[in-house]
Amino acid sequence: VKNTTVPNLDDSMNNTEEDEVDVVDLAANSLLNKLIRQSLVESSHRVEVLQKDPSSPLYSVKTFEELRLKEELLKGIYAMGFNRPSKIQEMALPMMLAHPPQNLIAQSQSGTGKTAAFVLAMLSRVDASEPFPQCLCLAPTYELALQTGRVVEQMGKFCVDVQVMYAIRGNPIPRSADVTQQIVIGTPGTVLDWYFKRKLIDLTKIRVFVLDEADVMIATQGFSDQSIRIQRALSSECQMLLFSATFEDSVWQFAGRIIPDPNVIKLRKEELTLNNIRQYYVLCESRKDKYQALCNIYGGITIGQAIIFCQTRRNAKWLTVEMMQDGHQVSLLSGELTVDQRASIIQRFRDGKEKVLITTNVCARGIDVKQITIVVNFDLPVNQLEEPDYETYLHRIGRTGRFGKKGLAFNMIEVNKLPLLMKIQDHFNSSIKQLNPEDMDEIE
Numbered sequence: 001v002k003n004t005t006v007p008n009l010d011d012s013m014n015n016t017e018e019d020e021v022d023v024v025d026l027a028a029n030s031l032l033n034k035l036i037r038q039s040l041v042e043s044s045h046r047v048e049v050l051q052k053d054p055s056s057p058l059y060s061v062k063t064f065e066e067l068r069l070k071e072e073l074l075k076g077i078y079a080m081g082f083n084r085p086s087k088i089q090e091m092a093l094p095m096m097l098a099h100p101p102q103n104l105i106a107q108s109q110s111g112t113g114k115t116a117a118f119v120l121a122m123l124s125r126v127d128a129s130e131p132f133p134q135c136l137c138l139a140p141t142y143e144l145a146l147q148t149g150r151v152v153e154q155m156g157k158f159c160v161d162v163q164v165m166y167a168i169r170g171n172p173i174p175r176s177a178d179v180t181q182q183i184v185i186g187t188p189g190t191v192l193d194w195y196f197k198r199k200l201i202d203l204t205k206i207r208v209f210v211l212d213e214a215d216v217m218i219a220t221q222g223f224s225d226q227s228i229r230i231q232r233a234l235s236s237e238c239q240m241l242l243f244s245a246t247f248e249d250s251v252w253q254f255a256g257r258i259i260p261d262p263n264v265i266k267l268r269k270e271e272l273t274l275n276n277i278r279q280y281y282v283l284c285e286s287r288k289d290k291y292q293a294l295c296n297i298y299g300g301i302t303i304g305q306a307i308i309f310c311q312t313r314r315n316a317k318w319l320t321v322e323m324m325q326d327g328h329q330v331s332l333l334s335g336e337l338t339v340d341q342r343a344s345i346i347q348r349f350r351d352g353k354e355k356v357l358i359t360t361n362v363c364a365r366g367i368d369v370k371q372i373t374i375v376v377n378f379d380l381p382v383n384q385l386e387e388p389d390y391e392t393y394l395h396r397i398g399r400t401g402r403f404g405k406k407g408l409a410f411n412m413i414e415v416n417k418l419p420l421l422m423k424i425q426d427h428f429n430s431s432i433k434q435l436n437p438e439d440m441d442e443i444e
């Protein structure tokens with residue numbers, strides 16, 4: 001696959017106010033996840049399948065050979081280092097590659113092989129000798145579109161005449177030119193514009209329509225309606241595929257509207273638990289006091305790597321400066337950084353270049369904390385009503401039962417926040433012990 005037109009990206013991450021709580025930006029998180037992902041994410045759950053026609057046989061594959069792919073495509077897959085289909089791919093690929101084509105709604109967490117699956121489906125259905133768009137993939141942002149494009153290029157490395165075009169803002173194409181690329185990846189607004197206004201693509205000729213990151217898509221104003229308008233313009237023969245990492249009711253409703261007669265595949269996420277985590281709290285008077293307690297803990301036990309969570313950017317910055325001045329090697333990860341910068345900080349931390357990572361809420365979900373033994377809540381996570389944010393607490397500290405290691409968690413608590421901590425303890429029905437930071441022996 002040749003990449004004809006990669007646009008220049010301007011720096012598009014939105015920065016919010018300096019000392020505010022970082023808001024979680026779904027699209028940015030999703031991109032970060034892709035940038036730092038190193039391998040497939042495991043799940044001990046079984047793949048659940050709901051067939052459109054329950055009487056038809058259900059195929060699954062254990063090898064890529066069984067799929068009878070084009071030679072050059074199989075070569076591309078092996079060149080990427082894939083040996084066998086992922087759990088979700090075992091079930092999804094036979095459906096996606098079936099004749100006649102079947103529609104599919106698939107949900108599984110990020111990192112389980114969805115993108116690779118639909119890229120494979122697109123590449124296996126394009127006819128390289130026909131110079132017009134045949135596959136259309138909608139993505140929520142242009143950075144995410146580019147990531148998908150990269151996978152097309154990698155996997156399609158040996159499909160020499162297949163080309164990709166990005167229908168995204170900031171990628172102008174000459175007025176007179178026809179779009180000759182077989183695969184178009186773009187955001188809904190620009191795709192609509194290219195179809196209705198500029199008549200650059202003929203949607204009736206699309207054979208495979210992919211709607212990726214449906215949960216992020218519907219969280220973006222206007223994208224659901226635009227996607228539905230695009231879908232309405234497709235032919236009834238077009239194969240329609242929808243993917244999402246999460247599946248709240250709103251995503252199901254949207255999926256039901258946009259994908260007719262679907263098969264449905266779900267892979268449940270490994271649940272997070274606090275079972276393998278010993279949790280402590282330290283009562284403190286002030287921020288300074290919290291810092292002192294942190295230093296005592298730090299001096300008192302042999303620490304591998306630690307992540308410290310703060311509620312605001314201001315606190316996170318303050319703590320970073322304090323620790324640096326005391327000679328610790330720390331790095332700061334906060335929402336004002338671009339996604340690329342965040343990815344590189346996480347990578348350095350993973351490589352052990354820094355032992356401590358200080359961060360705000362924004363990154364609580366982005367990082368795979370498997371290797372990290374210690375998590376510190378320098379501030380307890382709270383919502384806007386100053387109630388405990390249980391979900392965030394669990395995401396910061398929890399591990400998956402089967403794949404996670406044991407860990408330690410420390411909560412630095414000002415006296416007036418103690419009721420919040422007690423609520424957290426009750427909520428999870430797991431004990432959080434008080435710790436005297438002068439006496440670390442209690443930990444063992």
Ligand code: ADP
Binds near residue numbers: 037083111
């Ligand atoms: P998702 O779209 O669900 O987030 P991806 O398709 O991006 O998942 O896959 C996650 C990671 O696993 C990527 O690095 C990808 O290259 C890799 N991967 C995907 N499928 C396989 C496979 N069958 N074998 C090995 N690695 C895979």
